[in-house]
Amino acid sequence: MILLGLNIDHCATVRQARYRQADATTGGAVEPDPVTFALLGERAGADGITVHLREDRRHIQERDVWRLREGIATRLNLEMACTPAMTEFALKLKPDTVCLVPENRQEISTEGGLDVVGRRKPVRACVDAMNAAGIKTSLFIDPDEAQIELAAKLGAPLVELHTGAYANAYFGSRREREFQRLRLGCVRAHELGLTVNAGHGINYVNIAEVRTLPHLYELNIGHSIVSRALFTGVEEAVREMKARMVP
Numbered sequence: 001m002i003l004l005g006l007n008i009d010h011c012a013t014v015r016q017a018r019y020r021q022a023d024a025t026t027g028g029a030v031e032p033d034p035v036t037f038a039l040l041g042e043r044a045g046a047d048g049i050t051v052h053l054r055e056d057r058r059h060i061q062e063r064d065v066w067r068l069r070e071g072i073a074t075r076l077n078l079e080m081a082c083t084p085a086m087t088e089f090a091l092k093l094k095p096d097t098v099c100l101v102p103e104n105r106q107e108i109s110t111e112g113g114l115d116v117v118g119r120r121k122p123v124r125a126c127v128d129a130m131n132a133a134g135i136k137t138s139l140f141i142d143p144d145e146a147q148i149e150l151a152a153k154l155g156a157p158l159v160e161l162h163t164g165a166y167a168n169a170y171f172g173s174r175r176e177r178e179f180q181r182l183r184l185g186c187v188r189a190h191e192l193g194l195t196v197n198a199g200h201g202i203n204y205v206n207i208a209e210v211r212t213l214p215h216l217y218e219l220n221i222g223h224s225i226v227s228r229a230l231f232t233g234v235e236e237a238v239r240e241m242k243a244r245m246v247p
């Protein structure tokens with residue numbers, strides 16, 4: 001069984017589109033509430049909740065993360081930039097896992113994988129701090145051998161392989177090549193003893209192929225589920241994705 005990490009960032013994106021100026025505590029009028037989204041998702045079978053607390057706080061706010069920490073029954077996976085300020089925040093919050101991602105202010109959502117090779121020092125510092133605090137670190141990386149091997153050397157127990165290039169190529173000529181890269185990446189990460197997660201751009205169509213990747217532990221899926229939930233409601237959207245994840 002592959003697990004589903006439900007990424008609820010885009011529920012907060014919709015809230016912020018209207019209530020950017022409002023205090024996130026302004027009564028029930030501030031909608032949609034990402035914590036409610038998370039709780040409904042859990043009720044429908046989500047195995048964990050993922051949020052990205054971005055430096056510019058464009059969607060998820062600190063208060064959301066604290067409410068999730070208190071309120072959810074599954075695991076909390078905090079995506080964050082590899083910075084001293086975010087490391088300090090994570091050590092206070094104590095999520096179940098931290099997923100280190102690259103952050104670029106111009107992007108709409110995370111675009112490329114973290115360059116572990118180029119940012120070895122700060123990544124190691126963050127992984128060491130999390131290991132010492134008993135928080136598991138996942139590194140969100142492209143499915144490239146050098147990145148995977150260094151992730152293992154730095155002592156992170158998990159990697160999340162970036163499926164964005166594959167998802168973008170899905171209807172084009174590079175799809176098979178990108179899928180093969182992911183397949184080899186999963187095999188290599190598993191050989192090195194890493195737990196293998198994947199995410200970005202996974203939807204109700206490409207999941208049929210993504211789920212056949214070897215050694216997958218968890219998929220982090222956000223945009224497609226939040227979008228589907230507009231039509232079907234959260235629980236049906238999560239149930240439908242979970243059903244499609246079963247081989």
Ligand code: PXP
Pocket residue numbers: 007052079099101109110140160198199200201202220221222223224
């Ligand atoms: N995994 C990571 C590390 C991400 O940053 C994101 C969102 O950008 C996702 C998974 C989910 O991607 P999507 O919203 O395309 O499902």
